[in-house]
Amino acid sequence: MTTLTRRQRFPFPEIPEWFESFPARFAMPTMGDLYTVRIEDFMEEGRYVLRAELPGMAPEDIDVEIGDGMLTVRAERTERDVEKNRSEIRYGSMSRSVPLPPGADEDDVRADYTDGILTVSVGLGSEKPEAKHVEIQHGT
Numbered sequence: 749m750t751t752l753t754r755r756q757r758f759p760f761p762e763i764p765e766w767f768e769s770f771p772a773r774f775a776m777p778t779m780g781d782l783y784t785v786r787i788e789d790f791m792e793e794g795r796y797v798l799r800a801e802l803p804g805m806a807p808e809d810i811d812v813e814i815g816d817g818m819l820t821v822r823a824e825r826t827e828r829d830v831e832k833n834r835s836e837i838r839y840g841s842m843s844r845s846v847p848l849p850p851g852a853d854e855d856d857v858r859a860d861y862t863d864g865i866l867t868v869s870v871g872l873g874s875e876k877p878e879a880k881h882v883e884i885q886h887g888t
Contacts, residue, residue, distance in 0.1 A: 784842060784843070784844055785800045785801065785802065785821050785823065785842050785843060785844035786800070786801040786844075787799060787800045787801070787821075787844055787846065789846065791849075791872075792869075794871070794872055795869045795870060795871055795872060796848060796849050796852055796869065796870045796872060797867065797868070797869045797870075798819060798821075798846065798867070798868045798869075798870075799865055799866070799867050799868075800821045800844065800865070800866040800867075800868070801864065801865060802821075802823050802861070802864060802865070802866050803864035804825065804837070804864065805823050805825060805861075805864070807861045809823055809824055809825065810822070810823045810861060810866060811823070812857075812859050812866070812868055814848070814854050814857055814870070815854065817847055817848050817852070818845050818846070818847055818848065819845065819846050819847075819848055819868065819870065820843060820844070820845040821843065821844050821845075821866060821868070822841065822842070822843040823841070823842050823843070824840065824841040824842070825837075825838065825839050825840065825842075826839065827839040848870060849872065851872045851873040852870045852871070852872055852873075853870065853871040853872065853873050854870070856870065856871030857869070857870050857871075
């Protein structure tokens with residue numbers, strides 16, 4: 749006896765890819781910017797490291813700002829004035845701000861932009877603030 753098996757094909761093969769990029773396609777604007785910069789961050793060799801995905805940018809179109817415990821990356825890609833058949837490239841300004849970890853030294857910051865990835869590293873102070881005891885006042 750032969751058993752027949754039915755092979756079901758997914759009728760819309762591009763849908764899984766579409767859902768994979770769903771958050772990026774419909775990201776809400778932040779602080780007046782059109783797109784959000786995609787990042788990853790981690791600790792490495794006593795430094796806080798943030799990597800930002802900024803493909804196709806010129807270094808002069810990228811701004812890194814640090815202050816008040818926040819690290820902000822801003823960039824802008826301007827659209828070429830040519831007639832296009834199709835364009836899937838994002839144009840406009842984009843930014844991302846992240847809080848720095850405790851002990852971050854805002855005076856010890858390095859940035860490098862290579863192969864479309866911006867890497868910013870911030871030194872971490874070796875000393876942690878000590879816990880302080882607060883005297884309790886008693887009102888009479």
